[in-house]
Amino acid sequence: MSHRRDRAAEEIRRELSNLLFAGLPKGETPSVFLDRVEIAPDLSTARVFVSPSIPGQPYVEKELVAPLQEAELWLRQQLFKRMRIRRVPRMKFCIDKGKEHAKRIEHLLDEVKKRGGMGVLLFAMLWLPGLQGAEVQRYETSATIMGSEFRVALYGTERKRLAVVADAALEEARKVDRLLSDYLAESELSRVNREAASVPVAVSAEFFDVLERCLEYSRLSEGAFDPTVGRLMKTWGFYKGKGALPNRFSIWWTLRSVGYSHLSLDAQKRTVSFGRSGLELDPGGFGKGYAVERMIALLRAQGIDSAMVSGGASTLYGMGAPPDEPQGWRTEIRDPKARDRIVETVYLRDESLSTSGSYEKFFTVDGVVYSHIMDPRTGMPAKGALAVSVVAPSAFDTEVWSTALFVNGKSWAAGNVPDGLRVLFCGEGAECGWLE
DSSP states (O other): OHHHHHHHHHHHHHHHHHHHHHOOTTSOOOSEEEEEEEEOTTSSEEEEEEEESSTTOOOOHHHHHHHHHHTHHHHHHHHHHHHOOSOOOEEEEEEOHHHHHHHHHHHHHHHHHHHTHHHHHHHHHHHSTTOSOOOOEEEEEEEEETTEEEEEEEEESOHHHHHHHHHHHHHHHHHHHHHHOSSOTTSHHHHHHHHTTTSOEEOOHHHHHHHHHHHHHHHHTTTSSOTTBHHHHHHTTOSSSSOOOOOHHHHHHHHTTOOGGGEEEETTTTEEEESSTTOBOOGGGTHHHHHHHHHHHHHHHTTOOSEEEEETTTEEEEESOOTTOTTOEEEEEEETTEEEEEEEEEEESSEEEEEEETTSSEEEETTEEEESOEETTTTEEOOSEEEEEEEESOHHHHHHHHHHHHHHHHHHHHHHOOTTOEEEEEETTSOEEEOO
């Protein structure tokens, strides 16, 4: 029973952290970290221990926890929806005094060092054992978002804080999904897909900025990357499916509803318009990269300096370096023809790696392999490559360019790779190699 209670407490802590990071009903964002949850043996109540998000800042306990206690009923309702459990315990929010005590001891030791010399310092350390410095720990968690497994691995000295920050990073990916998903009817992207062919659609600054970046990628790649391939992916059966061979007329007809030149952005009014009916945005070539980029920005803002974030198996970002590997986060690139063989090892230090491969989603008809990576200009799966891996400082860049370079092929890539990108090209009939 104790094990079940501990597991439920940890799940409540994780979901509460996500809720608090997103904000309370009145718009407040509490200035606290959620440290731990303790559930009573009869499961009726739970004590939720929090600590100030800014260490050392003076506070009044009642004022710090008051917004949380006022929102207690709403929080319990949200937990019930998220966790699907029969009963959510009543919650009492309080300051984590144990954590506060540790901070006071740290402050005492600092003062001892300044004032008392080594003799007094030795005396303090004899009486306060175990405080010679916190050990660096690794914390790792994951969640299914955008139909893929997003993972976060962090290093730091406070495990509970690492858990809070990691959960917040995953919540950031969920926010991006709610913005860009073509599966969620209420997302901003879905609303644009429904309405932009009829009227200009006013959008958020974030969504507008994402589309501006997408159009720039489309121009630089000469149309190899195109965010308007939604209808094409459906024609080929890769939307919610494994793919099926369409007839030539269907492909020709679909191409009338594909093309970034039909996507218009009005920066002054911040609106999006489609010049063709049937045009549909598809986030498959940029959504996970953008989500990883946002997660990394959040981790940096929270003071994390060593982390690995992955959006599925295709896009990774290594921030800083693990304690035992100063070169960076070791990442292996596998041979697309023999997935058990490693062709390159890359150390990511404040860099992202994305790989696009024909082995990810495909189907075969009469011995011909048809991949999910489409050439938006022809309406057909791209040919000539098995996999393309791109390393760059931006996860948005690496995801987009791994697709665009796959579509355009090695000859085009050799003369048009943007500055700051490293590209590993695996052709259909050749070994993998870095482009110079």
